Amino acid sequence: MTNDLAPIPGQSLPATDAPMPPRGDLSRRQKAAIVVRLLLAEGVKVPLNELPESLQSELATQMSQMRYVDRGTLREVIEEFAEELDDIGLAFPAGIEGTLQILEGVISPDIAARLRKQSGLIWTHDPWDTISAIDSGRLLPFLQNESPEVAAVILSKLKAGKAAELLSRLPGERARRITYAVSETETVAPVTVRRIGLSLAATLQAEPPKEFVTAAVDRVGAILNMSELETREDVLAGLDEEDKGFADEVRRSIFTFPDIPKRIEPLDVPTILRGVDQAALVTIVAAKDPRMQEAVDFLLDNMSKRLAGAIRDDATEVDAVKSKQADIARREVLDAIRTLMDAKEIVLIGDED
Numbered sequence: 001m002t003n004d005l006a007p008i009p010g011q012s013l014p015a016t017d018a019p020m021p022p023r024g025d026l027s028r029r030q031k032a033a034i035v036v037r038l039l040l041a042e043g044v045k046v047p048l049n050e051l052p053e054s055l056q057s058e059l060a061t062q063m064s065q066m067r068y069v070d071r072g073t074l075r076e077v078i079e080e081f082a083e084e085l086d087d088i089g090l091a092f093p094a095g096i097e098g099t100l101q102i103l104e105g106v107i108s109p110d111i112a113a114r115l116r117k118q119s120g121l122i123w124t125h126d127p128w129d130t131i132s133a134i135d136s137g138r139l140l141p142f143l144q145n146e147s148p149e150v151a152a153v154i155l156s157k158l159k160a161g162k163a164a165e166l167l168s169r170l171p172g173e174r175a176r177r178i179t180y181a182v183s184e185t186e187t188v189a190p191v192t193v194r195r196i197g198l199s200l201a202a203t204l205q206a207e208p209p210k211e212f213v214t215a216a217v218d219r220v221g222a223i224l225n226m227s228e229l230e231t232r233e234d235v236l237a238g239l240d241e242e243d244k245g246f247a248d249e250v251r252r253s254i255f256t257f258p259d260i261p262k263r264i265e266p267l268d269v270p271t272i273l274r275g276v277d278q279a280a281l282v283t284i285v286a287a288k289d290p291r292m293q294e295a296v297d298f299l300l301d302n303m304s305k306r307l308a309g310a311i312r313d314d315a316t317e318v319d320a321v322k323s324k325q326a327d328i329a330r331r332e333v334l335d336a337i338r339t340l341m342d343a344k345e346i347v348l349i350g351d352e353d
Contacts (some may be wrong), residue, residue, distance in 0.1 A: 026073070026077070029062045031081070032059065032062070033059060034069060035081050037063060049126065126194075126197070127194070127197035127198045128201075130201045130204075131157070131197060131200055131204065132162070136165055136169075139204075140166060140170075142154060142200060143155070143170060152178050152179075152182040153188060153192075153196050155182060156182055216246075217246070217249045217250055217253050218253055220250050221250050225334070228323070228324070228327050229256075229323075255338075255348070257330040258294065258295050259295075260295040260298055261295055261298040262349065264349070265346070265349060268346045269298075269302035269303055270304070273303055273333075275336035276333050277332065279329075280332045281311050281329070282311055282315050283318070283326060284296055284326065284329045284330055285300070285311055285312060285315040286321050287321040288321075289326060299333075300312070
């Protein structure tokens with residue numbers, strides 16, 4: 001009898017436990033447990049984590065109740081398994097998420113988003129794998145709006161580099177609160193972390209695609225930054241009447257010529273003006289616009305005295321400057337500032353956090 005009993009590779013044969021019943025008397029769960037045990041013993045990585053949690057639990061329970069099988073039963077179970085594999089002509093993914101991945105680019109993105117939302121997105125894999133692959137810009141609002149404790153869990157589940165990038169884009173006080181909350185995540189239960197991941201992944205995956213990546217406030221601000229002063233003030237006045245809150249946010253996103261003394265470091269002025277034609281600076285000074293005078297004086301006071309003197313002298317010889325000419329000249333200074341900001345060579349005051 002003993003010679004007919006076959007322990008699964010990697011498992012010793014117990015002396016007293018009775019063998020499993022013949023193949024015909026085995027349940028499908030027992031057969032599945034035998035196949036999985038053999039594959040694992042042979043070093044095959046079986047993606048059991050893709051199964052629903054209930055099935056993973058049932059499989060583990062079934063395997064814990066089994067001991068050993070005889071060689072004939074093992075051979076018959078494996079042969080039956082192989083026959084079933086041969087009979088499979090086509091396999092469909094389990095769950096709506098796998099199906100939508102196959103249909104990506106074939107069905108409407110709006111329909112896909114609606115199906116995800118309606119299904120509740122039951123993940124059979126780790127939702128944090130999905131979250132980690134999402135662009136930082138889409139994750140940032142969640143760190144800004146969720147509680148510090150939830151934001152701390154999100155950061156802790158991301159790679160260190162991505163977490164550091166997101167943290168650097170948060171306001172200083174918010175970043176400090178989340179960082180402190182990270183120190184208190186050691187006692188968070190795995191089920192809580194998974195629940196947060198499922199909720200976040202479902203929300204992100206259910207979002208319909210957006211044509212505009214940047215926020216409306218930033219887009220309006222960018223347009224008004226390039227508009228003439230009269231147009232900008234007229235639009236902002238209209239926004240005040242329609243939506244005061246939105247108008248205030250737009251004002252904060254705008255960087256205009258009068259903002260220069262409040263937002264530019266004095267030591268950055270020479271660097272900025274290297275990218276500006278001197279004729280534009282002469283036009284700006286010659287325009288003598290009282291609304292711009294503080295910014296003009298700031299630039300002159302923080303460039304070399306020789307250059308400032310030359311610009312003032314040249315400005316006295318210029319005839320009356322038209323408003324449009326002055327706007328074009330001032331825009332050249334603003335363009336130089338934005339170029340340096342994009343290259344991260346200068347940082348505006350108030351943006352350090």
